[in-house]
Every structure is written in structure tokens, then in C-alpha cells.
Amino acid sequence: MSDTIFTKIINKEIPAEILYEDELALAFNDINPQAPIHFLVIPKKTIITINDIESEDKALVGHLYWVAAQIARDKGFADDGYRAVMNCNENGGQTVYHIHLHVLAGKPLGWPPYQDRLKTV
Numbered sequence: 001m002s003d004t005i006f007t008k009i010i011n012k013e014i015p016a017e018i019l020y021e022d023e024l025a026l027a028f029n030d031i032n033p034q035a036p037i038h039f040l041v042i043p044k045k046t047i048i049t050i051n052d053i054e055s056e057d058k059a060l061v062g063h064l065y066w067v068a069a070q071i072a073r074d075k076g077f078a079d080d081g082y083r084a085v086m087n088c089n090e091n092g093g094q095t096v097y098h099i100h101l102h103v104l105a106g107k108p109l110g111w112p113p114y115q116d117r118l119k120t121v
């Protein structure tokens, strides 16, 4: 099982601005926010990519979305809306190999997300 920086955050070996924690999941602010609100929801169990989600992990992955929605409600942006996405591998833009739900909010978010780059291809 490979450790990442997120393992260190789970183990409190490095600091993070933690928003929520339970026995299965942890949510903390992204260190390089891409929106006025940008936090990550991660499982405490190491799952390397979306491709590595096993049948036994299905409820855990659903739990990450539930945590995102609880925080959205608590912080008051649930009704305005937000984006909750996971990147997978290189073309998906994944840089930390421990699955994480990005939750972005606080402004209207463009779609598709890489429209400008597509226009130049």
C-alpha cells in the first residue's frame, strides 16, 4: 500500500485545515484553491485511483459524497450549488494517488472545465 501526503494528513503528521472527520473519511481545505471554496474529501482507507475501487468500497465512495453534501449544507452553499469531482490518472489530472473528491463552490463554475484548452487543439 503506497503512502501519499494524504496518509500523512490522516495520521496528523502534517497539518491541514480539517473541516470534517469520522472513522471513514476526512475533509480538509485544498492547499491550492481553484475556487472561493475548495476542499477535498478523502477516505481514510488508501485507494489509489478510481480504477482501484473494489466492490467492498462502494458504500465508502458514496459516503464521500454524503460528507461533501453535509459540509455544503453546514457552510450554506448547498442550494447555490457546487461541483464534486474526482480526477483519475494522468489525463484526468490526478497528482495525488489516494482518491479524493474535489468540492468546488462559491462562484459559477465553467463547463466544460477545459473549454479554453480544447479550442486551441
Ligand code: AMP
Residues within 6 Å of the ligand: 005, 016, 028, 029, 030, 031, 032, 033, 086, 087, 093, 094, 095, 096, 097
Ligand atoms: P489531484 O490533482 O486531483 O490529484 O488533486 C490533488 C489536490 O491535492 C490538489 O488540488 C492539491 O492542491 C491538493 N493538495 C496537495 N497537497 C496538499 C496538502 N498538503 N494539503 C491540502 N491539499 C493538498
